[in-house]
Amino acid sequence: MEIEAAKYLAAGIAIGLGAIGPGIGEGIAASKALEAIGRNPEASGKITPLMFVSMAITESTAIYALVISLIILFG
């Protein structure tokens, strides 16, 4: 395989696999937060920022994969 083709493949595989876990995780975080807001709508002001922060932390592995694939493509 040529090195250029391998680079594109590697970038695609890296971000594709890396996005699976955070996708599931963020879905769980959002669903639980919405459930909590549905049970107790007054607490939505407190729940929403915490949800964003925890989603951002969940997202980190996807970001690592993204950075790796960006470096492979453009670095």
Next chain:
Amino acid sequence: MGLNISLAPEVLFHIGSFTVTNTYFWFFCLWLFLVVGAIIFKSRIKLMPGKFQNLVEMAISGAYDFTESIIGPGKKAERAFPLVATMFFFILISNLLAYIPGQAAITINTSGGIVPLFRSIVADYGFVFMMTISVVILIQIIAIATSGPFAYIGKFINLRSPLKAFLGIMDLIGEIAKIVSLSFRLFGNIFAGEVLAAVMLFLAPFFVPLPFMFLGLLTAVVQAFVFSVLTLVFISMASEVSPEKATA
């Protein structure tokens, strides 16, 4: 593809041996704007606020209330608020600058070829890295100040049992991972947004990029929020006295 995307910011010109890149140029412009704006605003503060002053006061007091709700009221919030709020507003404004219509079309001719004059400041890893490093160093200083130098070192090097030694090493790795995750999160999101917008503009110039730009707008606000809130959470974690010391 006809796209030219580079991880490093484009060089505009040199002053002596100092390289001025387009992100640095915009950083300087924004810094000047904020500082001069703050001085002018401060000189015009009135007891009976006008419309603009009302708006600013609302934003600042809302941010302060939010800071208090995370780190707890009192002196801690007063000390942490200026740093965190400055970071939030700076990142927010620098992210939103990318949505001024038409700025991407302005290019200038340099010795290194034609380069765009504008680039989102946060899409320069150097800037994000320096900001993160200063945050992490600040967190270490706060941790040393609250728990004392020996307790701080004892958290990482602990030879009382193999499990504790292992956990100490994990703590050390966690501190280093903070730098990587905090900086790459902000940089990766904004840079990926720029790349996505560029690719979409390249594929279909009209209407198709709009939802992606809206997503980018959302990211711009949320990432500014997340970066400053995570800084705040780290500061509040570092400034809490550990339970071992509290009982001892």
